[in-house]
Amino acid sequence: MIVVMKPGSNPKQVEHVVKLVNEMGLKEQVIVGTERTVVAVLGNDRFKDKQRLELADGVDKVVPILASYKMASSEVKNDRTTIPLGGTLGGTVGGVKIPVIAGPCSVESKQQILEIAHAVKEAGAVALRGGAFKPRTSPYAFQGLAEEGLKYLAEAREQTGLAIVTEVMSIDQIPAVVEYADVLQLGARNMQNYNLLAKIGQTRKPVLLKRGLSATLEEFLLAAEYILAGGNTQVMLCERGIRTFETDYVRNTLPLAIVPELHKRSHLPVVVDPSHGTGKSHLVPDMCRASIAAGADALILEVHGDPEHALTDGAQSLNLKQFSEVMKSIKRVAAAVDREV
């Protein structure tokens, strides 16, 4: 980090800063410029709480230099991590092939999930998404079928070979989800639920970690770091749209430039969710194509047999015909960027 002193700071103040730096076990180099004095801190301050140095007399600001994550960083590992999704269809995230994960927001009934599973497999998906435990903004809304839903998902895998991706919302749900699912999804609203992250880090299932609605890129990678620090190395980073002043034509803003930036800073593969990323089904096909062109390693999409009657998230779900058309078009875009779907 760099500690920038105020104009007119005095040597005693600089000395005090140096003392605080040394107390942290770090060394310093003081640079007296024509306009400002700065204290450059030498050594690994990655995990130090630096902001409190701002309080010292004569300090103007503290500028961090090192990122605060380590295991998620491309500094420790150059090659992109590849993560097999499970199931029998061979989907892997992080390679040349771009797997598509599709399915309804919620598992609503056995028939519903089986029908959708067969249809999305037919269209080319290799994994099935579907929520058994549902985080709902309203306490009065449908909360999911819980373990029953997990069983239906497992049956869908049995019948189709699709890998199962489903959300785990709390620590007590981990055993059941680990039993039935192939990939644990960690939802956007739980991205900073640190107890849950730590526990999921102790499982050995692949994790689809969704970015929080207003998480910075650094916070996103630190959430991944929690899981990696627990020993679980199979983390996929999923961009699902952020909250901005754009609330009129979309539910979220999909910031696709994060795809190449995450590839630069981290070795973890990047999944994009254009369904939540827009919240509007008519915008999803174009955003699927754009995500592939931006370098996404996988897509996760909401697909429903009858979106008008979906119990949750109908407005952003593709119907089966739309999904099938999207699959055809993204194959072409993938080829144009030397990838395959």
Add this chain to the structure above:
Amino acid sequence: MIVVMKPGSNPKQVEHVVKLVNEMGLKEQVIVGTERTVVAVLGNDRFKDKQRLELADGVDKVVPILASYKMASSEVKNDRTTIPLGGTLGGTVGGVKIPVIAGPCSVESKQQILEIAHAVKEAGAVALRGGAFKPRTSPYAFQGLAEEGLKYLAEAREQTGLAIVTEVMSIDQIPAVVEYADVLQLGARNMQNYNLLAKIGQTRKPVLLKRGLSATLEEFLLAAEYILAGGNTQVMLCERGIRTFETDYVRNTLPLAIVPELHKRSHLPVVVDPSHGTGKSHLVPDMCRASIAAGADALILEVHGDPEHALTDGAQSLNLKQFSEVMKSIKRVAAAVDREV
């Protein structure tokens, strides 16, 4: 809700919308305007998932009319709810008197918390805050003293009479926190941790519910609704700053207009946290005064005996002298708006 049809929509499309509305158990009134046809939906659609109507052919958009929360709404209760904080000093949130909750971000040691407790009581605080379980952005940062920290807090109450406000981060921590604390704090990053909200709704302890960093006002009140729906009526709404493009001089933007708006829409009392609301200790005193002037029912503040050496959140903590000065000045502002501190 109002379903707005596209220009040029046909009667068959309108009929289909009416059918969908009726399937929801609701009645309709079709209004054919010169430019647009709209379908006004009659009846309590508060808890219906309306967005999927957007998918019906010929529909342009769906405009909700009713708020989706009910028990938190001022429609069901006019008087502001008053919530005693506990301890022996008689602090109550929601009346003419404005209690101040103060203390360190984290409980760091017995000595630290006792010293701060005595000092903040001396200065006029009626409750002590302090984290035993700490949600930390980095897995490598200090994670709190856990149950040991709770015991120190209880001892501080014993010695001072201050009520204890402390965060509960996950379901398994509830029993311990309920045992030692007077008020359960639910952190901003957990505002949409629905399982935790529901479980906290089953306790009978007052809850300090912090607004999520990018939660809308409606989502905030729906989070409160989760707790109320569980039977716990003692919910305080705490504004602690939101995430905006302002990342240069503050860590968060403190949107004080939410105070009067929450008072208008809800009967629940409103607490403001200027420490997190700015992230910078030099801005806290002015924002304390502004919060009181805006109508806050309580303040919660980070105070530390030695902020330069605080294990967490030093940059936004007041030292004891600063806190004591803030207390004096807010007494005067409170009097100017016919309140008391």
Add this chain to the structure above:
Amino acid sequence: MIVVMKPGSNPKQVEHVVKLVNEMGLKEQVIVGTERTVVAVLGNDRFKDKQRLELADGVDKVVPILASYKMASSEVKNDRTTIPLGGTLGGTVGGVKIPVIAGPCSVESKQQILEIAHAVKEAGAVALRGGAFKPRTSPYAFQGLAEEGLKYLAEAREQTGLAIVTEVMSIDQIPAVVEYADVLQLGARNMQNYNLLAKIGQTRKPVLLKRGLSATLEEFLLAAEYILAGGNTQVMLCERGIRTFETDYVRNTLPLAIVPELHKRSHLPVVVDPSHGTGKSHLVPDMCRASIAAGADALILEVHGDPEHALTDGAQSLNLKQFSEVMKSIKRVAAAVDREV
């Protein structure tokens, strides 16, 4: 619009609202629901100031139904407007072919602009961008070569056939820019400079209208409406990134879903600017590909022969080799979405 009354509003209040509506020359239909009374306003209220109805006693809120723009709307014209850029290379925005506009942020010297012009033409661009009048955040920064810069641009057109796109910042610059340029660029910071919009509406040159950093989609289309209302029908809508809490890895967030949404709501063609849209040259190539995949009708890009020594915006400029590679790759993506570059 729909005027929603508060719960418990009385007939006299409703009557007063009806009176206000009638004063606007509009008709009403009163709908008494079980929970709320609403007043649906019939007739063209597109250009009425509705918000003041919110002040009437008993009114909860006013919900607009009609968009406030008209000439920019796809309701008045179905086919996408096509706009020839000028020059002798035949670039047209809004058709199957996707023209690329490239060049430096600023015209710095005759030699600089001529070299870049030849190079970008070589690589496949059909228009040259370059600022002669520069809007600069700092009064101490390079402000452009003014009319001299325009002459160099004209000479570049002479030598290459490239159309010239350049910014006009104020009314007094219009005659000079109209004389030398083929397309008038209206910058993001001037998107709501209404006097300038109105005057540009009186010219008959194509306009590249950049979206303001925090303009809503409706404000963006209303800015276009200002130009259209003046009789100038050749308006291109240019997305160039918005301001969000993402300030760490990008200068702006590029919200590509606006491309299909603008195509839905308007007949005007849509240009994307990935250079300003990210502010970081290493993110530009992926965002070029994503923009094409999202349906962009043209790209505008900053390209410089020696970005390390560019007088302005070096950090987001591609060098000539990078630009040439981008051109190759976007040709392939365009083909994958049935377009051509």
Add this chain to the structure above:
Amino acid sequence: MIVVMKPGSNPKQVEHVVKLVNEMGLKEQVIVGTERTVVAVLGNDRFKDKQRLELADGVDKVVPILASYKMASSEVKNDRTTIPLGGTLGGTVGGVKIPVIAGPCSVESKQQILEIAHAVKEAGAVALRGGAFKPRTSPYAFQGLAEEGLKYLAEAREQTGLAIVTEVMSIDQIPAVVEYADVLQLGARNMQNYNLLAKIGQTRKPVLLKRGLSATLEEFLLAAEYILAGGNTQVMLCERGIRTFETDYVRNTLPLAIVPELHKRSHLPVVVDPSHGTGKSHLVPDMCRASIAAGADALILEVHGDPEHALTDGAQSLNLKQFSEVMKSIKRVAAAVDREV
């Protein structure tokens, strides 16, 4: 500035950075840390375009240290600048006394403005606001009475002694506004209209500079710097709300912490506009009180005799009775923070 090299950067890359730094006329100090090498740049780089250094091989990022404004900075002048508003009532912005500027959004007629002028003076205002030239989002909305409106304002000053504050939207309006008004208001949408800023810098009238909807604090002070650099030292900084994801209960978010921060960084006085800052008249009184408590040097408020029939901005206007009550209550808050209204 500090140039941070990537991990693994080599001496040749560092050498190249040093060469670029020297080309800028600046000196360097290279610091080789255990994790990173950084190049600290010595000398006044305040007005240099640093971002292009990011493009040099081996550079990770460039961190600015000096603010890019100078004349607006508290580094050059400690005391708060005081600015007399004009008129005969003696209002001055920047001292202990807090003047209130009040009036309608638009001048609508002679009678309207005179009535309001007398009423706001009666209630304690010392200056009258009112738009003659109106920036309107829609080309079809009322655009103001232009010079006729200015004359009515001047007559209001004649009759009441109130100073006149009115917006100038474009360079050609400057002579007329300078002739009739006491204070030139520069609107939020023009905060980065640099040509206009520069021309206003050449006048010798006080300027009320409104912050742009998404301007950073630094951009805001740089806009002031444009005016100061022209020789006009009488600039008031006016916070009027920013654009955030909060679009449901307010039109803008009012970030009051900017008041003490501007006081820290600049010597210019700070005005707050709670009318635009919320967009909702029912929130204005509490935000007036909060603004005063936060340290505002003046308030500017929209007041209308009949807001339901205001031609513009009715929804955020106080009526005369509400304004008079606000004045009484802010006097008390001002006294509580050792100020006067």
